[in-house]
Amino acid sequence: MGAPADALKRALIVGLVTLGLAFPIVALRTDANFSNQLVLTQRWGLAFTLAGIAFVAAFLLALVRPVGFERTTPGKTVTSTPPHPFLRYLPYIGLAFLLAYPFIALGISSAGGTGVLKLVDTYGIQILIYVLLGLGLNIILGLAGLLDLGFVAFYAVGAYSSALLTTTFGLSFWLVLPLAGILAAFWGVMISLPVLRLKGDYIAIVTLAFAEIVRLVLVNWVPVTGGYAGISSIPKPTLFGFSLGSEPGSLPYMLGFPPSPIYRLAFMYYLVLALALAAYWVTIRLRTLPVGRAWEAMREDEIACRSLGINTVTTKVTAFAAGAFFGGLAGAFFSAHYGFISPKSFEFLESAMIVAIVVLGGLGSMVGVAIAATVMIGGTELLRELGLLKAVFGPDFDPAQYRMMLFGLAMVMLMVWRPKGLIATREPTVRLKPPATRGAPAAVPAE
Amino acid sequence: MDYFVQQLINGLTLGSIYGLIAIGYTMVYGIIGMVNFAHGDVFMLAAFIALILFLMLTQLLGVGSLGLALLVVLVLGMALTSLWGWVIERLAYRPLRGSFRLAPLISAIGMSIFLSNFVQLVQGPRNKTLEPILSNVLVIPVGDGSVTLAEKQLLIMVVTAALLGVLWYVVRHTSLGRAQRACEQDRKMAALLGVDVDRTISLTFIIGAMLASVAGLLWMTYYGVVSFSDGFVPGVKAFTAAVLGGIGSLPGAVLGGLLIGLIETFWSAYFTIDYKDVAAFSILAIVLIFLPSGLLGRPDVEKV
Numbered sequence: 195m196g197a198p199a200d201a202l203k204r205a206l207i208v209g210l211v212t213l214g215l216a217f218p219i220v221a222l223r224t225d226a227n228f229s230n231q232l233v234l235t236q237r238w239g240l241a242f243t244l245a246g247i248a249f250v251a252a253f254l255l256a257l258v259r260p261v262g263f264e265r266t267t268p269g270k271t272v273t274s275t276p277p278h279p280f281l282r283y284l285p286y287i288g289l290a291f292l293l294a295y296p297f298i299a300l301g302i303s304s305a306g307g308t309g310v311l312k313l314v315d316t317y318g319i320q321i322l323i324y325v326l327l328g329l330g331l332n333i334i335l336g337l338a339g340l341l342d343l344g345f346v347a348f349y350a351v352g353a354y355s356s357a358l359l360t361t362t363f364g365l366s367f368w369l370v371l372p373l374a375g376i377l378a379a380f381w382g383v384m385i386s387l388p389v390l391r392l393k394g395d396y397i398a399i400v401t402l403a404f405a406e407i408v409r410l411v412l413v414n415w416v417p418v419t420g421g422y423a424g425i426s427s428i429p430k431p432t433l434f435g436f437s438l439g440s441e442p443g444s445l446p447y448m449l450g451f452p453p454s455p456i457y458r459l460a461f462m463y464y465l466v467l468a469l470a471l472a473a474y475w476v477t478i479r480l481r482t483l484p485v486g487r488a489w490e491a492m493r494e495d496e497i498a499c500r501s502l503g504i505n506t507v508t509t510k511v512t513a514f515a516a517g518a519f520f521g522g523l524a525g526a527f528f529s530a531h532y533g534f535i536s537p538k539s540f541e542f543l544e545s546a547m548i549v550a551i552v553v554l555g556g557l558g559s560m561v562g563v564a565i566a567a568t569v570m571i572g573g574t575e576l577l578r579e580l581g582l583l584k585a586v587f588g589p590d591f592d593p594a595q596y597r598m599m600l601f602g603l604a605m606v607m608l609m610v611w612r613p614k615g616l617i618a619t620r621e622p623t624v625r626l627k628p629p630a631t632r633g634a635p636a637a638v639p640a641e
Numbered sequence: 642m643d644y645f646v647q648q649l650i651n652g653l654t655l656g657s658i659y660g661l662i663a664i665g666y667t668m669v670y671g672i673i674g675m676v677n678f679a680h681g682d683v684f685m686l687a688a689f690i691a692l693i694l695f696l697m698l699t700q701l702l703g704v705g706s707l708g709l710a711l712l713v714v715l716v717l718g719m720a721l722t723s724l725w726g727w728v729i730e731r732l733a734y735r736p737l738r739g740s741f742r743l744a745p746l747i748s749a750i751g752m753s754i755f756l757s758n759f760v761q762l763v764q765g766p767r768n769k770t771l772e773p774i775l776s777n778v779l780v781i782p783v784g785d786g787s788v789t790l791a792e793k794q795l796l797i798m799v800v801t802a803a804l805l806g807v808l809w810y811v812v813r814h815t816s817l818g819r820a821q822r823a824c825e826q827d828r829k830m831a832a833l834l835g836v837d838v839d840r841t842i843s844l845t846f847i848i849g850a851m852l853a854s855v856a857g858l859l860w861m862t863y864y865g866v867v868s869f870s871d872g873f874v875p876g877v878k879a880f881t882a883a884v885l886g887g888i889g890s891l892p893g894a895v896l897g898g899l900l901i902g903l904i905e906t907f908w909s910a911y912f913t914i915d916y917k918d919v920a921a922f923s924i925l926a927i928v929l930i931f932l933p934s935g936l937l938g939r940p941d942v943e944k945v
Contacts (some may be wrong), residue, residue, distance in 0.1 A: 214724050218693040219686065220763050232769055234696050339741065390925050391933045394742070395676050399884050400929060402877065403922035414915040542873065546750045553747045599758035605751025606733045613740040 201256035209249030216241040241385025249351030252503065270505045285561075292467055314315045314459050319531060321525055321571050322466040328551040328563035330475040335549065336558035337477075337486065338513035339493030340389070341398045344405025345548050348378040348518040350412060352541035357535055358418070367431035369631070371526045379515040386514035390507055393496075403543055412537040424536025431530050462531050469527060473520045480516065490558075491511050494568055547571075550605050556614060574601045620624025643764055643786030646834045647815035648910045649903070654794045654863065657801035661856035662879035663886070664808065665849030670888035671825045672845050673738070679729060681876015682756035683850055687722040687857030688867045689760055692769060694718055696863070707774060711862075719851045726850025730843055740884020753872070760868040766943060768868045775862060792929035806894060808848070812891065817844060825889070875917070878905075879926045887938020896936060 222234045248295035268553045290296075296314050304332035331345045354372040359365045365373075385404050389397050413418045417424070432438065436445040438458040446457045480486040488509045491499045500506050529535045551570055555562030662684050669677045675916070694714045698704040733752045737744045775793040812818035820841045823831040832838045860875070861867055880903045886893025901921050906921040934940045 210726060211724065214721065215728060218690050218697070218721060219760065220698060222693050223764060224693060224769050225765065226770070230770065232692075232696055232771060234693070234700060333879065341746075346944060388930050392929060394748075394934075395670070395888070396884065396929060396933065398746075399880060400926055403881065403925055406877065407919050407922050410916065410919050487789060542877075543754070546754065550747055550750065554745055554938065557743070599755055599762055602751045602753070602758060603756030606748050606755065608747040609744050609751065610733070610736045613737055613744040 198257065201253055204256045205249050208252035209245045212239065212248035213245035216244050220244060222431065224271075228566075243357070251491065270614035273316065279361070286298045288561075296463055300456075301329045307493055311455060311459060314456070314463050316575050317461045317572055319459070319466055320575070321567050322470050323528055323531075324548070324551060324567040324571050325556075325564050326470045326527070326554065327548045328468065329470065329560060330479060330517045330524065331548050331552050332517075332560060332563050333477060333480070333489070333520070333554050334513050334517035336555075336563075337481065337493060338489040340510065340513060341394065341549075342401045342514075342517070343398045343542075343545055343549060344385075344403070344408075345517070346540050346542070346545040347401075347405040347408040348382060348521030349406075349520075349525040349528070349544065350393065350408055350537075351381050352378045352522030353529040353540070353586055354412065354419060354425070354523075354525070357529040360429050361425060361427070365384035367429070367530050371523060374526035375519045375522040378525065379519040380414050382514035382516075382518025382521075382610035383511055385518075386511045389514075390510055397566060404546070405540075405542065409537050409540055410626075419537075422536060422538070424534060424538075425529075426534045428529050428534065428535070430534045431462075431465070462527075466531075468529055469523055473523075475562060485509070485512050489639075493558075494523040554605075554608055554612075569599070570604070573604070574598070642784040643788050644910070646783045647788040650788060650790055650794060651910075652903035653780050653899060654797050654902070654905030655752070655861075655906060656899035657797050658856050658859055658863070658898075659875065659879045660895040660898025660902050661801060661804065661852045661859070662875060663882040663898045664891060665853050666880050667820075667883040667886070667888055667891060667894040668845050668849055670883070672821060673734075673842060674742075674827075675734070675745045676749065676880070677734075677849070678746065678876075679733075679752035679756055679844075680849065681874075681879065682753045682852060682872035683726060683729070683759075684853040684857050684860075684875060685720065685867070685869065685872030686725060686756055686760060687718060687850070687854040688767075688861045688871065689764060689869075690721050690854070691858040691861045692717045692771060692867055696945075711735070711858075714854065714856055715795045718852045722849045722857070723847040726846045726853075727843055730846040734737075734846075735839070735842075754877075757869050762871065766869065768866050771861065771867075773865055793859075793862050797863060799861065800855060808852075808891070811848075813821050817841070821845060843922055849877035878918075878921060879919060882927065884935055885925055887930055887935030889939070890920075890937045893935055893937035 221236065221238050223237055225235060225634065227233050296310075299310045299313035299318070303313060312441050327345065327349060327471055329347070331342060334340050334345070342566040355377045356367070356370040359373060360367060385401060389400055394491045413421055416419075428550060430437070430439070433445060436448075438445055438461045441447065446454075451457065472494045481490070483507075488499070488504045489512075491502075491504060494510050496506060499509075528539070547570065550564045551563060553604060555564075555566035568603075574597050577600060660681065664685070669675060669680070675732060684856045688913060691714050695710060698710045698713055704710045729752055733748045734745050737748055738851050744869060763817055776789070777792045778789040779792070779795070780787050780789055785924065820831065820836045823834070824838055824841050828838055831841075860871075878901055882897035883894045884897070885900060886895070886897030901924075904921050904924055905917045909917045912920075929934070
C-alpha cells in the first residue's frame with residue numbers, strides 16, 4: 195500500500211476515535227432550565243468539526259511521518275560538549291536582566307505595551323514566587339528524590355502563620371518572615387516522620403493526604419482561619435519602619451516622588467527576587483555540604499547510601515525541613531504581598547504546578563526551575579491576553595477559559611516530548627571520578 | 642442499634658463505589674508501577690457520560706422503561722469510557738514507557754487537569770442535578786427499630802459484587818488475566834514468552850476505565866449531582882483506599898474502598914461531618930506507619 199493510502203487509513207481511524215470521544219460529552223450539552231430540570235442542547239456540528247480537524251491533522255502528520263507518531267528511538271543520549279564561552283556569562287546576563295526587569299517593564303509600558311503594574315506583578319512577582327516554591331521543592335524532590343505531592347501544605351503553613359502573627363499580634367513582617375519559614379520547617383519535620391518508612395509512591399500519597407488535611411483544617415477551623423472567607427487586610431511590609439505606599443509619611447512621599455503604586459510593587463519585586471536568590475545560593479552551598487551530598491546520594495541509590503553508613507533518617511528529615519523552610523518563606527511573602535489569603539490558594543493544583551515546574555526543570559537543576567516556572571506560569575498568564583485568538587474565533591471566544599485546559603495539555607505534551615525536562619537532568623554535584631567526556635570538572639557545580 | 646446498621650449500609654454503599662474506582666488504580670499500578678492520577682477524572686467523565694446518555698435516552702429518544710434505560714447507559718457508557726481510557730493511555734502514557742519514574746506521573750497529573758477543565762469547558766461549570774431515580778426504600782426491622790435500604794443502594798451493592806465476581810474470573814481464569822499477572826511479575830520475561838505487553842497494558846486501562854464507568858453511573862444514580870470538579874476528591878479517596886488495602890492487590894482495593902467508605906460514614910454520623918476526609922486521610926497515614934505495604938499488600942523485597 196502506498197504512503198497516502200496508509201496515511202488516509204490512519205487518519206480515518208483517528209477521526210472516528212475522536213468522533214467517539216466527542217459523541218456524548220461534546221455533542222450533547224446539559225443545562226438546567228428554569229424549573230431546574232436538566233435539558234440537552236445538541237451540538238453535533240461541533241463534534242463533527244472536532245473529528246474533522248483531527249482527521250485532517252492526523253492525515254497531514256501521517257504524510258510527513260509515515261511510521262506514525264510513535265517515537266522510534268527511546269530518547270537520545272546526552273552528548274556532553276564543553277560549554278560555549280557565551281554560556282559562562284549567561285548567569286550574569288540573566289541576573290542583570292532580573293535586576294533591571296522593573297525598569298525594562300517601565301520602558302515597555304511607556305512605549306505603549308501593557309501596564310507596568312501588570313508586567314511587574316503578574317510576570318515578575320508571581321513567577322518569582324513559583325521560582326521560590328520550585329527551589330524549595332527542588333531540595334526535596336530534585337536533590338533528595340522524595341516525591342512530595344503536598345508541597346503546598348508548607349506554603350499554606352507559611353502564609354497562614356505569617357498572616358495570623360501579623361494581624362493578631364501586630365508583629366512586623368521582617369520578624370514574621372523567618373518565623374514562618376521555621377514553622378513550615380517544623381511541619382516539614384512532622385510530615386517526614388511518617389514518610390521515613392515509606393518508599394516511592396507511598397510518599398506521594400501520604401504527602402498528598404497531608405496537604406489535604408492542612409487544607410481541610412484551614413477550611414473548617416473557622417474561628418482561627420476564617421474558613422473560606424480567609425484572612426484579609428494583612429499589613430504590607432515596611433522598609434526600616436517606613437511604608438512604601440503613597441500616603442503622607444511614606445518613604446516615596448518624603449522623598450518627593452509623585453504618588454504611584456509602582457514603588458511598593460518594585461520593592462516587593464526586589465524582595466522576592468532576593469528571597470529566590472538566597473534560596474539559590476543556600477542550595478548551592480548545601481549541595482556541597484555533607485548533608486547535601488547525602489541527599490543526592492540517597493536520590494541515586496538509597497540502599498547503597500545506607501550501606502555506606504549514611505543515616506537516611508536524618509537525611510530525609512533535613513531535606514523536608516530545608517525544602518519546607520523555603521515553602522514557608524514563599525507563603526509569608528505571598529500573604530504580605532496580596533494582603534489576603536484563603537484556602538482557595540492552597541489547593542492540590544498548586545502542588546501539581548510546583549511538581550511540574552521541578553520535573554520540567556530537570557529534577558535538581560535550579561536554572562531549570564526558573565526557566566520552567568517562567569514557561570509554565572508566564573505561558574498560562576500570557577494566554578489570558580491573546581487578543582489574536584479572539585480575532586480568529588470571534589468576539590465570544592474567551593481565552594481565559596481554555597487556560598487551565600491548555601496548561602494540562604502542555605504538561606502532557608512537554609512530558610512526552612522532553613521526558614527528562616526542558617533542561618537536562620542534573621548530575622550529582624560531587625563524583626568520585628569525573629567522567630572523561632565532560633569538559634568541566636564535575637566537582638564544580640555547573641550552574 | 643438501628644442507627645448503627647443504617648450507617649453500616651450507607652458506608653458499604655459509598656465504599657463499593659470507592660472500591661470500584663480503587664481497582665482501576667491498583668491494577669494499573671500493579672502492572673506498570675505508575676499512579677494513574679487521571680483515573681479520578683476518568684470517573685468524573687464517566688459520570689457525565691452516564692448522565693448525558695440517560696438524558697438522551699429518556700428525553701430525546703423517549704425510552705419509558707427505567708431499567709432498560711439504565712442498562713443501555715451501563716453498556717454504552719462502559720464502551721465510551723473505555724475508549725477514553727484507551728486513548729489516554731495511548732497518547733499520554735505509552736510514549737513514556739521506559740522513561741524515568743516520574744515522567745508518567747507528571748503526564749497523568751497533566752491529563753487530570755486537562756480532563757476536568759475540558760469537561761468544564763464543554764459542559765459548563767455548574768453542578769448538574771438530576772431528579773432522583775430508584776429512590777423507593779425497603780424498610781427492614783432491626784432490633785427494636787428499623788433501617789431503610791434504598792433500591793439504589795441495593796443496586797450499587799449488587800452491581801459491585803457481580804462485577805467483582807466477573808473481574809475475579811477474568812484475572813484468574815482467562816488468558817488475558819494470565820497475561821496480566823505475567824506482566825505484573827516481569828514485563829520483559831512476559832514479552833520474551835510471547836505475551837503482547839502493550840496490548841495487555843491497554844486492556845488493563847480499558848478494564849479500569851470500564852469499572853470507573855460503572856462507578857460513575859452508580860455515583861450519578863446515588864447522589865444525582867455531578868460537577869466537573871468531582872473527579873479529584875473521590876479519586877484521591879479511591880487511591881487512598883488502594884494504598885490502604887495494599888497497592889497492586891485486587892481484594893485489597895475492595896477492602897480499602899469499603900474501609901474508607903465506612904470510616905467516612907461513621908465519622909460523619911458519630912462525630913462531625915466537617916472533618917470526615919481528615920479522618921480518612923489520618924487513618925491512611927497511621928496504617929502506613931505500621932503496615933508500610935498496606936493491609937493485603939505483599940511486602941516489597943528489595944533486590945540489589
